[in-house]
Each structure stands twice: as C-alpha cells, then as structure tokens.
Amino acid sequence: MPLLIIDEQACIGCGACVDVCPFAALEMIDDIAVVNDNCTACSACLEVCPVDALSLPERQAEAPGAVDSYRGVWVWVEQFNGQASSISWEMMGQGRLLANQLGVSLTACVLGENAHPLAEEAIAYGADRVFLAEDPTLRVYRTEPYSKILYALVREHRPEIFLLGASSRGRDLAGSVATDLYTGLTADCTGLEIDPETRLLRQTRPAYGGNIMATILTPHHRPQMATVRHRVFEVPARDPARQGQIVPVSVSLSENDIVTRVVDFIVEEEEVNLADARIIVAGGRGVSGSEGFEPLRELAHVLNGAVGASRAAVDAGWIPYAHQVGQTGRTVRPDLYIACGISGAIQHRAGMSTARVIVAINKDPEAPIFDVATYGIVGDLFQVVPALTAQFRRKLRT
Amino acid sequence: MLTALGGDQIARMSAVHVRRKNLHAIVCIKSVPDTTEVRFNPETNTLMRDEVESIINPFDTYAIEEALRLKEAHGGKVTVLTMGPPKAEKELREAVAMGCDEAIFLSAREFAGSDTWATAYTLAQAIRRIGAYDIIFCGKQAMDGDTGQVGPGVANQLEIPQLTYVFKVREIDLEGRSIQVERLLEEGREVVETRLPALLTVVKDINQPRYPTFRGIRTARRLEIPVWGAAEIEAAPQYLGLDGSPTQVIRVFTPPKREGRVEMIDGDSVDAMADALADRLLGDKVV
Structure with a gap:
C-alpha cells in the first residue's frame, strides 16, 4: 500500500519523480506518474515535482492551543x-x-x-x-x-x-x-x-x-x-x-468496498462470556481431569455463573482456552470468584484478584490463593463443591 | 516429448515452476522481562529492565510458531522483527533458533520511549523497508504493557486488513490472495476471511510453540542481524520515540493491597462448612 498521493489532474508527465525515486517505486503510464508498493513514503519525489502533484498523508499533531x-x-x-x-x-x-x-x-x-x-x-x-x-x-x-x-x-x-x-x-x-x-x-x-x-x-x-x-x-x-x-x-x-x-x-x-467478510459465528455449547459474568466458578490442577469440572459446572449453573479455569487446567487439555483466567487468559472482575483446586500462581491472581469476593477451596492450607481470598475452606473440592451446590439449591429456592 | 523442447523452452518452463508463490511471513516480537515482579526507577518512572532476564513475550512465541507452520506448508521464509534496547537481540536469535530465516533489529536511541503509536509507526516503517510480504503475525498483546494496540496500529499504518485474537488459521490461499481464520471473541468464535496481505494477532490456544533445535541455535549464533535506526527505515523523526508518542506516563505506583485477611471457614463436617460459606455469600449479596 503506497502512501504517496498523486494528483492525476496536476501531473504533467515530466518524469522527474521517476528519476529521483531511490526505490524504483514510480513509473510513467500514459504520461501520468503511477506509484507501486516499493514506495516507502520517503518524500524524495515531493521536492522535485514542478507542479506539486505529489503529496503524503498528513499525520501532524495539533498545534498547541x-x-x-x-x-x-x-x-x-x-x-x-x-x-x-x-x-x-x-x-x-x-x-x-x-x-x-x-x-x-x-x-x-x-x-x-x-x-x-x-x-x-x-x-x-x-x-x-x-x-x-x-x-x-x-x-x-x-x-x-x-x-x-x-x-x-x-x-x-x-x-x-x-x-x-x-x-x-x-x-x-x-x-x-x-x-x-x-x-x-x-x-x-x-x-x-x-x-x-x-x-x-x-x-x-x-x-x-x-x-x-x-x-x-x-x-x-x-x-x-x-x-x-x-x-x-x-x-x-x-x-x-x-x-x-x-x-x-x-x-x-x-x-464491495470492504475486504473482510464474516462467514460464520460459532457459539460454544457452554456459556463462557467471562468478561460479563457476575459469578465465576473456576477450577485448577486440583480438578484433576475434564470430568472433574462437572461439579463446578453444576455449582455455576445453580448460581447462574460461568466456568473459569487456571492455565494448568487448560494446558492439560481438560477445558478449552476460552475459559482461561489469568495473565495469558482473560482478566475478570466478577462479584464472586470461587477458586476450586487453584493454587493461585501470581499469573492467575493477576487475572482475578480484583473480584469483589473471592472464595478459595483448596486441600493445601499454604496455597497462595488464600492470600487474596475473602473466604477460605481447606478441604477436598470434590466434597466441598457439591455440598455448596446443595446448600445454594436449598437456600436459593426459599 | 522433453527432448523435442529447446533449452530455451525448458528454462522458461522451470521459471514458471519456480515462480510458484512462496510465503513471506513477518513476525513482530517483543522482549519482555521474565517475571511479573518488576522494579521501577522512581526518578524517571521507567522500568529498571537491566535487573531481570528478558524473554520473548510468551504470546509472540505462538505468532512465531504459526508463521513457521505456514512456511513448512507452503515454502518460503519467515522474517522476525523487533524494536528494543541492544540486549533484545538475544530474543531475535532465539526466534531464529526456532526456525525463523531472517531477523531485523530496530535499535536506536531515537526509538526510546515509544508508546504504542510510535512503536506501531516504527515497526510499519521497517516492514515497508523489508518489502513484499503475505502476512504479518503478532502476539495478541505483550505481557508487560498488556495493551494489544501495536498490532492494529501496524495494520492501520500499512493500510492492510487486521484480524485480531486469531485462534485458528483455517485456510490461506497465496495465489488467490485470501485468508480465512477463526477469531476468539467474548461470545464465541467468529469465522472471518479477508484479503492478503493481512496482519494477524494470535491467542495462546492457536498452537504449541516448538523449542529451538541445536541446529537452529548454531544457525542463530552465526546469523548476521542488521540493526536499523531511524535513517534505515526513512522515519520522520517527529513520530519516533518519546517525541512521537501522544501518551505520557505521569505516575507509576503499586496498586492498593486487598483489604482484610482471609476468613477461614471451619466446621465439623463438609456440610456445616458449606452451609456457613453459603450464608456468608448470601449476606454479602454477591449471590
């Protein structure tokens, strides 16, 4: 895409620009200068044009004031x-x-x-x-x-x-x-x-x-x-x-002027719009497999929330990348973030630590996720998460 | 049949064969500190980069890998490009060790202090100088600045289409000059096609980047990497570095820590703990 602008009405076909172009970007076609992709917008040709037919786009900053x-x-x-x-x-x-x-x-x-x-x-x-x-x-x-x-x-x-x-x-x-x-x-x-x-x-x-x-x-x-x-x-x-x-x-x-076409839109079966989610239930290494996300999905379903994941869970292939929260995934700011079996590496915390309320459920009482959590439970997520789902099912119904 | 052809004709035929379109991909990478624990120089409000090891921005490794895969499928070459301080040359050599064929290093005083606008301008000028290409790859954003603005900036400067957050390259037609990709958006994956040349920014899930090979490391060590400054890329000095940057950082500070300590929920049974936690969350009105 050459930047050089040629005023075809003004061009007199003298060829002076062709001679000075260091990149062989100009040629005469039917006595009018034509620029090709070699143009680097170097402006060498602007000065030699006797009729000011050549110009480059202005990108000037506004003058002070x-x-x-x-x-x-x-x-x-x-x-x-x-x-x-x-x-x-x-x-x-x-x-x-x-x-x-x-x-x-x-x-x-x-x-x-x-x-x-x-x-x-x-x-x-x-x-x-x-x-x-x-x-x-x-x-x-x-x-x-x-x-x-x-x-x-x-x-x-x-x-x-x-x-x-x-x-x-x-x-x-x-x-x-x-x-x-x-x-x-x-x-x-x-x-x-x-x-x-x-x-x-x-x-x-x-x-x-x-x-x-x-x-x-x-x-x-x-x-x-x-x-x-x-x-x-x-x-x-x-x-x-x-x-x-x-x-x-x-x-x-x-x-016809637009070179880009949207051909299709594929929506994942599972709702993963983490950016808008008010509640996110996220799983990490502790989930130990793709089927391990099942109890998290149930809890998210009861709370009308979305399912997130740590990088470890995504890299292990247990859940698609669209679910990843953290520095290499999405940055989220829900009202409630429930971290299940997530140790809380700094890269993960970078993506979720501004959530309003954070719940950490982890077997390891030393896991760094507890440093950013509002509430913590030390325990097996496969027991705690279903119990929490059952509690909310009961409490939200009444 | 072949013997009936004159040497001239054979030469012409093989010329046609050789002219089969090969790929030229350019990858823009950034050298970033290999840690999220960064220190700042409070005098100048700039990063103290000398203290930590630098690495290729992790998102850019997916960009390199995707370019290399396209090269392997279509033939051609990959040129890697970065702008940065002298020690960022190490990251260019690493990209070559992964399989990139050529490298260009933009390093000069005039480039210092560039914001995303000036960076995009500088990279775009360098790409104009590099010459014809089919596709430009960038990572979706850099791990340090996290802006994701340079890719669209370069595409706009070069007046080529941009496809951001690419999750999969479905099809590329070098002769027909078109490309179809899937982009990862908040609501799902968008399938979109555009004309080549185009600029793509890629997300992590697109591939698994390879490691450098011993042969690649040897090649990288020997490769001569041109260093370009403002003169080499015919840049207008008013658009470079700090002077060319519309934005100005006026203050850098550490974010306030999360208030309060964690409240550990204990109980005789899992059910009792779950009950207590559910009550707290209902009380906080987050559920």
Missing part, C-alpha cells in the same frame, strides 16, 4: 446481534460524570443495522446526543467500516474524550481509530478522572499483570482515547423519560 477546540465526551456503544454489551452502559455512567465535570455534552456512537432501539437506550443511560449509523454493512462488527465511520465523525465533530470498551472488538477498533487520528490511546483503564486545572483526562491502568498501576495523559493530541475495563464502573440507572437527540449518520461504504 488547537486542543482547546475539541469539546465533549464520546462513548462507543458495542453491540452483538443487536444487544449492547454491558461495558457500553458502564462507560455511559462514567462518561456522564466526566462530561458534567467538564461542562460538556455526552455523545454515544451507535453503529449497526436496525440499531435505533440501542440509540434510545443510550439516551436512557445518559447520552445527550447519539450518532446513529445504520446500514447492512454494519450488522456485524468489522474493523474497516466501523473504524472509517468513527474516524470521520471524530474529524468532523472533534470530541475531547473518546471511550471504548476494553473488549476484543473495542481494542481492535480503538487501536485502528487512534492510529489513524494520530492520538493517544490508553488500554484497559480502571480509573478515569478529570484534572480540574488542566481539563486533562487522567487515565489509570494496571500493567505488568496488575503489579503496577500507571496514570497516563494525552496532553497535546485529541481526542484523549481510552479503552475501559469491564465491570469497573457501575451501570447507571436507566431513565426511559430522558430526552436526547438522535443524529443519523450517512454511510457511504458499500459491501
């Missing part, structure tokens, strides 16, 4: 099959607080097919304005059309803050949009605050597996972009009477 012309807080509403993911509304709550503090409006970006109901939901959850892009090409998330629409909206309306969920899609999209915009992007934030003196967004995030926290600013580029971790911020109260403006966005891409 220009950042002040950016106003407003934006949130991307992630949806799958027309359902918004909960992170979208969690961000709407925090976005509302930030917007109030800055004295600006809160805007939601809703992209999809027949997504009007989501736009109304966004208003109920706190948006003042919704940009609504509806098109068949937007039914399923794809990087290219989503990124192009958001890029164009940001360029036109210039928000100062843009939040996206730190989900697979959110990270995929934010990484692309921020690169195009040449602005700062902070991943997986667990803290977002406004510095009252500078109006800058203080973005705090864990790194090194949660061993350290870093606070990050984007001082001179706009918007200040961040992806936000699941279940850190509360979903705000939904107010169906709230008023807001829905602004339709025209979609100029056609299916």
